[in-house]
Amino acid sequence: MIDDIVSEIVTDFVAQLRRIDIDRPNILPRLLLWARKGALRVRARELASIEICAETPEPVALTAEPFMVLAEAVRCQVITPGEAKLINATRLEGQALRAYAARSEVPADRLYKRRRAAETRLARAIEEGQVSVSCDELASNLAG
Structure with missing residues (x-):
């Protein structure tokens, strides 16, 4: 393997x-x-x-794929789709926030605040176990 x-x-x-x-x-x-x-x-x-997963979702672990965590957070209404897109583009894909702001025609300072607030809600939801990704869901989404 x-x-x-x-x-x-x-x-x-x-x-x-x-x-x-x-x-x-x-x-x-x-x-x-x-x-x-x-x-x-x-x-x-x-x-x-190898079917090793339990039926119940596991809390998000450090090994969970970040974009899957974002998708689950949107599904649980912890963050909006726009906030997930912002975090994905500027944190995971490495796009500069100022360039992202220019393309979306939104002031960069507003996007910084929006991203910080979304990341704070996301972190709290992960800590509280509100956002989870099951092994089966993670495997099927990564394979697809």
């Missing part, structure tokens, strides 16, 4: 080298994100073949 994961990391990293937009900032984090997604696909396939 480890060899499959490493192979997928390298394969996805190299594949994205040809497709990456070098005019956007944060090239390396974006490449690493793609490589990690490849590794998670392999891991999800392995987990799907």
Whole structure:
């Protein structure tokens, strides 16, 4: 399994080298994100073949994929879809908040405040167990 994961990391990293937009900032984090997604696909396939999950959702752990946590937080109405998009773009994809603000025609200071408030609500919801992602849900969404 480890060899499959490493192979997928390298394969996805190299594949994205040809497709990456070098005019956007944060090239390396974006490449690493793609490589990690490849590794998670392999891991999800392995987990799907080994049914080890309980029926009840588990609290979000550090191993849960961040975008899945955001999706679950939106589903639980902890954050809005717009806030999830903002956090995903500026935290996970590495886009500069000012550039994101310019594209969305919203003042950057307003987006900073909006993101901070959303992240505070999200952190509280995770700590309180309000946001959770089950293993089956995580595996099926990563595999797809």
